[in-house]
Amino acid sequence: MNRNRSLRWARFGRYGLVLLLLTAVAVQNAAATTGGRYLTVGTAVAVLCGLALLVRRLPWYVAPLLTTVGAGLWGWPLLPLFLVALFDLAAGRRIAVAVGCCAVVLAANTVAPPMVSLWRPQQYGASLFFILAVVAGLWMGNRRRLVEALNTQVEHLRIERELREEAARTAERSRIAAEMHDVLAHRLSLIALHTGVLSTRAASLPGPVAERLTLLRTASTEALADLRDVLGALHDRRPTVGDAVPAPVLRDVRELVDQAREAGQQVDLQADGQPEQVPAAHRLALYRLVQEGLTNARKHAVGAPVRIRLTYGPPATVVEIVNPPGKAGEHNASSGFGLVGLGERVHALGGHLSAGPHGAGAWRLAARMPLPAPIEQNGPAHDPRDDRR
Template sequence: MSGREGRTWAAYGRVTLVAVCVAAAPLNVTSVEDGRHQVPVTVAAVLCGAALVVPRWRWPAAPLLVTVATAWWGWPLLPLLGIALFDLAVVLRARLAVGCALAALGANLLSYPDTQLWTAQTYASALLVPLLAVIVGLWLGNRRRLMEALASDVEHLRVEAELREEAARAAERSRISTEMHDVLAHRLSLIALHTGVLATRSDTLPAPVVERLGLLRTASVEALADLRDVLGALRDPDVTPSGSALTPAVRDVRELVDEARAAGQRIELTTDGSPGQAPTTHRLAVYRIVQEALTNARKHAEGVEVTVRVDYRPPATLVEVTNPSGTPRADTVGSGYGLIGLRERVTALGGEVTAGPAGAGAWRLAARIQHPTGNAENGART
């Protein structure tokens, strides 16, 4: 049942309860003095019931009207007083509810003796009904506010989680753009370098070839400048580039595994095919997947052996990293959004990522990225 449906049923129940109390008031007074006061009690009960049901009259008209009517007519209207006190207690007007109860009970001492609350038959109800109404109202009001606070906290956490996921996706897209900037800048620089070298030997080449080489070198230099202008802004300004221009644009998984082994991590690496058989974007994705998997293994299963398998051969690039269960590090603090970034990267390449238990407490992270059909990049891979 949704919150709106629950509130609707609560409203129906309230109207029904008020209607029952209004109908019971004239019936209860029929036995008093041959029903002499049935008409005024009925009118008073209907007015009190309307004030309790109509939302705009619930405050302050309903408490005032019900208190005065109960003080005058006594026990026939006591149930309606209980509803009014309950309403006040629910909205944390407990002092006002107690004041209304004391006013009604005190003033009733001067009302008609036959309908007074302070008789041997009714004084217990005169004390019990207001007391229960205030206690139950306070409990329900506090519970309602607690549920609203919890619902608000859950909504805030949901929005925060969505923002963090979006930030992780944006960070991964920025990382992809930065990596492609490095790759393309590296290759365009090679083109400009080689065409420049060839242009210096113009005396041994035909004139049309020299002219074409000049155009090619100019175009590559301009493309490199445009690339730096468009994608260079994606770099983190707080990060200082390390390494020299000779650093490879695309790092190999073997280097990553060697670094992890040097840090004490046990890794078994199996590679099928050569990196040159896969597109550059696939190789970048494989590097990131293995990097994330090794990091998670160090955090959550320290000391276990990690198995890494990479297959660059067509028709799809495959990567799979598995590790058995182990002891998590005590100082582990993770964002939990690394897999979201990986899915963003692999999905953008038309692939899919699976992560989860692999039986016997092991954990498996795998990805499959289909090679493009008729890939023209095969001849330009490094």
């Protein structure tokens, strides 16, 4: 919107400059017809017509009316301003009004004094100038409306793309939260289950150990309930207390690669390290990245081999997917919002995602996600009862 406002002000500035020059010419012409006197009715009418054409807040008919009266009474000295009025009328699609003004001016100048009559330069008078002004106004008005329509369409497309990108980010955040809900709920339920089993043998355990087990079981149960309250709404049905814990959705990248090979893709997979060495969030992100890379290769590089390199930290989880150029698939239309969602996922893990051309026409998708710092477990455990001593 600011750009459109700037364009309108620039257009108005150019229009005002041209109108100022034409007003000066009209004043000079009016003064020439009175022996060089500038303080006359003709010069005053020229200035008044110029102001009427310049001020856009006046009703649209004021400027054409004044310039028509002026050109009808004072003839050719006010012809430049009358042509501007005809231009504005044609640009605003008021052709009938423009033709009527031309007829009035030409009829009035048939009885005007020879010195100022529009018929004096040629027999056809200023009719040709009238036609040129109307044609130029029609062309400029249509062009202006076309440019404004295109600018509006571009602005709408920009807003629509921003909304689509935001929707893709929101969907990816919801998917990440749902996956974290499944994985963490599974882990917390295991902690609660094992601590519950140990709590049944509290009579044979030392008092502090039994107390810690009870505290751990209570904390894990409350954490599981809080997690379900916060993220459970992301599922189709909000889980209740009696529901079974959903199974984790961790999948191995090798299964995805095997499926791609069965579909006819040439995939070279090299993995360093063990998947169990990285957090579940990293494994979920790797699965989505490899899935997106294989899908893009199937769409845009049919038959081209795909090279996948995985590194399961430390110090970071790294993935690189490269495919050379190939034949485009039949359904190769892509919105590009898949990479937007993946970028949101990788950035949420503190990493960086890059996607773009690589080498001679190849395509590369790479991401690096640093591993979280290990938690120190050395040293004696802190006893909350020590704070009360």
